[in-house]
Amino acid sequence: MKINKPKHDVNPDLAKERLKCNFNIEEVTNIIDGGKDKTVQRKKIEDIALNNGASLDEVPEECLSIKERYENAVRKSCVYGNLVRNEMLEITGIENFESPVLRRTADAFFKDISPFMLHLGMFVPTLIGQCTPEQTAEWLPKALDMQIIGAYAQTELGHGTFIRGLETTATYNPEKEEFVLHSPTITSYKWWAGGLGKTANHCVVMAQLYTQGKCHGTHLFIVKIRDLDTHMPLPGITVGEIGPRMGFSSADNGFLRFDHFRIPRENMLMKHAKVEKDGVYVKSAKHGKLTYGTMVFIRVTLVSEMSFNISKAATIAIRYSAVRRQTELRPNEPEPQILDYPTQQHKLFICIATAHAFQLTSCWLWNTFQAVLADMKKGNVDTLPELHALSSCLKAVSTSDALSHIEQCRFACGGHGYMLSSNLPFIYSFVAATRTYEGDYTVLLLQTARFLVKASEQAEAGKKLTQTVSYLNRTANADRLNWDNTHEGIIKSFQVIAAGKIGQCVKSIRDRTASGMDYEDAWLMTTVQLVGAAEAHCRAVLLNTYWSEMRKITEASSADVKKVMHQLAVLYLMYWALEKTGDLLKYSSVSKKDLDELQRRYEELLAELRPNAVGLVDAFDLRDEILHSSLGSYDGRVYERLIEEAHKSPLNDEPVNQSFHKYTKPLMLGKL
Numbered sequence: 001m002k003i004n005k006p007k008h009d010v011n012p013d014l015a016k017e018r019l020k021c022n023f024n025i026e027e028v029t030n031i032i033d034g035g036k037d038k039t040v041q042r043k044k045i046e047d048i049a050l051n052n053g054a055s056l057d058e059v060p061e062e063c064l065s066i067k068e069r070y071e072n073a074v075r076k077s078c079v080y081g082n083l084v085r086n087e088m089l090e091i092t093g094i095e096n097f098e099s100p101v102l103r104r105t106a107d108a109f110f111k112d113i114s115p116f117m118l119h120l121g122m123f124v125p126t127l128i129g130q131c132t133p134e135q136t137a138e139w140l141p142k143a144l145d146m147q148i149i150g151a152y153a154q155t156e157l158g159h160g161t162f163i164r165g166l167e168t169t170a171t172y173n174p175e176k177e178e179f180v181l182h183s184p185t186i187t188s189y190k191w192w193a194g195g196l197g198k199t200a201n202h203c204v205v206m207a208q209l210y211t212q213g214k215c216h217g218t219h220l221f222i223v224k225i226r227d228l229d230t231h232m233p234l235p236g237i238t239v240g241e242i243g244p245r246m247g248f249s250s251a252d253n254g255f256l257r258f259d260h261f262r263i264p265r266e267n268m269l270m271k272h273a274k275v276e277k278d279g280v281y282v283k284s285a286k287h288g289k290l291t292y293g294t295m296v297f298i299r300v301t302l303v304s305e306m307s308f309n310i311s312k313a314a315t316i317a318i319r320y321s322a323v324r325r326q327t328e329l330r331p332n333e334p335e336p337q338i339l340d341y342p343t344q345q346h347k348l349f350i351c352i353a354t355a356h357a358f359q360l361t362s363c364w365l366w367n368t369f370q371a372v373l374a375d376m377k378k379g380n381v382d383t384l385p386e387l388h389a390l391s392s393c394l395k396a397v398s399t400s401d402a403l404s405h406i407e408q409c410r411f412a413c414g415g416h417g418y419m420l421s422s423n424l425p426f427i428y429s430f431v432a433a434t435r436t437y438e439g440d441y442t443v444l445l446l447q448t449a450r451f452l453v454k455a456s457e458q459a460e461a462g463k464k465l466t467q468t469v470s471y472l473n474r475t476a477n478a479d480r481l482n483w484d485n486t487h488e489g490i491i492k493s494f495q496v497i498a499a500g501k502i503g504q505c506v507k508s509i510r511d512r513t514a515s516g517m518d519y520e521d522a523w524l525m526t527t528v529q530l531v532g533a534a535e536a537h538c539r540a541v542l543l544n545t546y547w548s549e550m551r552k553i554t555e556a557s558s559a560d561v562k563k564v565m566h567q568l569a570v571l572y573l574m575y576w577a578l579e580k581t582g583d584l585l586k587y588s589s590v591s592k593k594d595l596d597e598l599q600r601r602y603e604e605l606l607a608e609l610r611p612n613a614v615g616l617v618d619a620f621d622l623r624d625e626i627l628h629s630s631l632g633s634y635d636g637r638v639y640e641r642l643i644e645e646a647h648k649s650p651l652n653d654e655p656v657n658q659s660f661h662k663y664t665k666p667l668m669l670g671k672l
């Protein structure tokens with residue numbers, strides 16, 4: 001398999017690591033890609049994206065000013081968008097414009113984020129999910145062809161989480177058959193939307209719909225905000241960029257204020273509800289939250305996005321750890337590779353396992369999502385609540401876990417991991433945002449908890465529950481599980497922990513209402529426990545899904561690949577069992593001896609995986625152009641690259657900086 005042809009000789013330590021690998025790397029790559037044909041397709045697309053050189057920056061993007069950075073990102077986005085439109089979509093098929101393969105190639109162009117990301121990432125999916133067929137025919141081809149560029153403007157300065165509290169109004173005027181969009185207060189400014197500040201000429205807006213004197217709650221509208229020729233904001237629109245932030249520095253997150261801005265009636269996205277010409281409001285949706293569909297879609301895609309980000313960080317940290325040597329173990333012996341330290345393996349091998357766990361879970365979640373969409377097409381919305389509960393907790397936990405694992409990868413690279421040229425700080429700050437956007441961690445876990453409390457009550461009443469909560473049927477009456485030190489035993493114990501925590505929440509709420517509290521207060525007082533219960537449920541789903549999908553997907557694999565994939569999944573189960581020993585002690589009969597045994601097995605497993613560590617990250621098959629890392633390149637020439645990058649710093653453009661003559665010298669001479 002042709003990957004990452006090194007320009008230089010490979011670092012000898014890294015070369016030796018590759019000789020140690022005892023499984024077929026290409027076979028694992030094919031598993032990750034979803035099949036051999038998918039690997040071939042991905043490589044073809046990566047060649048198109050990367051072989052034209054347009055992705056290269058002469059000056060590292062982090063050394064540019066805010067304006068230059070944005071302008072450079074727009075330049076690259078146009079080249080990239082053109083390649084997607086003209087060449088890459090021909091290969092994936094236009095219906096797969098959200099393919100993770102396309103997403104992956106975007107990283108070769110942007111260390112940070114493209115100002116066009118939200119156009120493809122949210123604007124287009126909203127058109128697909130929220131338009132009538134006539135509206136789709138009007139806007140979708142233009143959006144896919146980049147004739148119009150859009151953003152998703154939902155969040156306001158005063159409200160992000162509580163969508164029902166949004167203040168922007170869309171008031172229907174039947175005489176003119178128009179909606180009047182207005183921002184009545186300072187807190188009603190639209191805030192945060194990616195690409196809205198300077199790039200987009202259209203946006204989807206979430207606003208409170210008023211017709212015939214009545215408010216019908218939040219609905220979506222498509223709004224042209226800039227002239228297509230001059231790009232000037234239209235009269236009645238105030239739009240701009242919200243200012244520097246922790247990451248997302250090459251994009252333009254925007255603010256937007258409407259001053260009685262008029263749009264045609266047809267610009268309300270009317271798939272699920274409409275306003276007739278005379279102002280009559282008609283709701284066709286069978287479920288009240290279908291206008292939130294884009295968020296559910298993005299939450300589903302974020303699980304695979306987290307797998308990708310962890311795999312990048314793990315590749316960087318593990319290759320670096322094979323090259324880096326530090327500290328004598330015994331006098332006069334060579335310093336070991338830091339990858340030989342079990343503590344380093346503990347930080348890093350879980351990252352490889354988690355990337356696999358999230359990848360397999362994301363495929364399973366995607367299939368669940370497609371099945372729910374198919375149900376909804378037939379008018380059946382019964383499966384939506386379970387999807388909402390699942391996508392909410394998996395989004396929350398995958399983004400949160402990804403963030404802490406990526407931080408561990410940075411710690412694992414010591415001081416050099418703090419360098420922007422390692423790319424770890426970019427990956428970290430990108431992923432940090434995911435814990436908040438598309439629904440904050442706590443808020444989404446509380447959504448899952450609502451579903452779990454209801455499910456628990458149904459189980460109590462003897463009803464048969466749906467697949468992801470069916471363990472509540474089995475464990476409803478179980479108190480403490482008899483500990484069983486097998487893989488299936490660990491998974492079962494996580495289900496028992498989840499059932500126990502949910503049961504405890506139900507009890508707390510009941511006790512509180514019985515003592516006179518109203519339900520809302522009892523719920524509120526129980527939210528710390530509810531978040532814990534939803535997290536526990538999510539862990540049970542992740543462990544169970546990873547284990548069963550891993551077994552399915554490796555059925556036809558070679559013995560060596562089966563073995564290493566199995567080892568990773570076992571590592572994942574053991575890691576989480578050891579992380580949650582308090583819960584295990586509370587909800588199962590596990591003893592100190594059992595836990596000591598588990599710890600011993602875990603440490604042995606780290607040692608067993610050690611020779612395959614570099615092979616396992618090579619199997620992610622991340623080209624150097626996508627990794628952007630002085631520490632993680634395929635050739636492992638870490639020190640040469642660090643020096644090369646240092647020379648690119650603008651401060652090294654001249655031997656003496658002018659500030660010496662202006663400030664430092666006068667200070668030294670006492671003349672300041």
Ligand SMILES: CC/C=C\C/C=C\C/C=C\C/C=C\C/C=C\C/C=C/C(=O)SCCNC(=O)CCNC(=O)[C@H](O)C(C)(C)COP(=O)(O)OP(=O)(O)OC[C@H]1O[C@@H](n2cnc3c(N)ncnc32)[C@H](O)[C@@H]1OP(=O)(O)O
Nearest residue numbers: 098102103120121160161162163289292388437438439450
């Ligand atoms: C080339 C590249 C190609 C493609 C790119 C591919 C991938 C992209 C990858 C990465 C992305 C990169 C960059 C993106 C960067 C940034 C994007 C960020 C965008 C945003 O953040 S957009 C704004 C998102 N905002 C939120 O998520 C807000 C969170 N809040 C909510 O969701 C709701 O308000 C909340 C908290 C759920 C409550 O809603 P509400 O108050 O209305 O409901 P109730 O609490 O009263 O509940 C009533 C009832 O409804 C159920 N419910 C709630 N939501 C849903 C839902 N979505 N679906 C179904 N059901 C829902 C709820 O559970 C209750 O049920 P019950 O009564 O208990 O039965």
Ligand SMILES: Cc1cc2nc3c(=O)[nH]c(=O)nc-3n(C[C@H](O)[C@H](O)[C@H](O)COP(=O)(O)OP(=O)(O)OC[C@H]3O[C@@H](n4cnc5c(N)ncnc54)[C@H](O)[C@@H]3O)c2cc1C
Nearest residue numbers: 152153154155159160161192193194433436437438439442
């Ligand atoms: C980088 C980035 C990009 C974004 N892009 C977009 C975009 O393109 N379009 C868009 O519309 N929006 C976008 N957003 C906004 C984003 O969706 C919101 O910031 C997010 O949903 C969180 O809402 P909030 O900011 O109102 O947080 P808040 O809800 O104010 O949260 C603050 C704290 O309060 C807690 N909290 C809030 N409600 C509850 C509750 N009910 N129970 C318990 N605790 C609670 C939260 O847990 C959190 O700790 C983006 C945000 C970021 C950071």
